[in-house]
């Protein structure tokens with residue numbers, strides 16, 4: 001197989017172009033080692049000895065694109081990631097929202113859901129709120145571009161580092177909403193009942209996703225370039241309810257964009273009507 005040094009610049013560029021074409025992820029030359037490492041095993045599985053040949057497979061076999069996307073995406077996530085966002089969601093947003101929307105279900109979109117920890121975090125907090133406000137209803141849509149990671153999310157089964165973190169920070173919620181299974185933990189029916197998983201590329205218009213009251217677009221904008229971020233934000237904006245809340249990741253900010261979102265507090269924005 002090509003070694004890192006032998007892969008010619010044109011082939012590297014062509015692979016970066018494929019990443020951008022299928023995911024919108026912008027990779028520069030310094031990400032070559034990362035990309036090479038992720039694709040190497042796939043080449044071996046396909047018994048290919050050169051990355052040039054893999055490019056041909058990608059063009060000739062549309063099914064390969066799915067595996068390619070699974071390989072090039074980064075799925076790092078955790079339950080209750082960025083705790084102050086969740087303190088705001090449960091402590092401020094939910095009570096205020098329920099007081100003004102008593103009869104409407106809350107619609108939450110986990111827009112780059114990865115293996116689901118974010119969506120199940122929302123579900124736990126909504127269930128907790130519902131235990132005190134019986135009329136509260138909610139629906140969560142979890143989407144991601146990667147089939148493989150979404151399938152994992154949909155199982156509701158967590159083990160290892162993921163569940164260890166939840167055990168440490170919220171043992172009470174783990175005990176209430178999960179049951180031990182096969183060395184890990186499975187989400188129970190209360191969490192699953194209001195959760196839907198669906199493949200969606202944020203670079204495509206979210207035509208059948210609409211009127212989201214809360215959109216979690218966290219730790220995904222960082223992978224796109226400025227134009228890509230703007231395009232994604234516009235797609236997301238269109239899928240949000242008036243006044244909808246947009247929550248981004250810790251190293252993300254909308255400050256330099258004039259996108260029709262008002263600052264609510266760090267990492268949290270509100271959709272504004274355009275003049």
Ligand SMILES: C[S@@+](CC[C@H](N)C(=O)[O-])C[C@H]1O[C@@H](n2cnc3c(N)ncnc32)[C@H](O)[C@@H]1O
Nearest residue numbers: 023073076077112114145146201202218219220
């Ligand atoms: C680092 S994870 C973030 C997970 C979660 N939102 C969090 O903050 O913990 C980034 C996720 O974005 C997904 N992703 C990357 N490009 C995407 C795209 N164009 N459309 C939808 N999801 C995408 C990846 O598959 C990955 O699961």
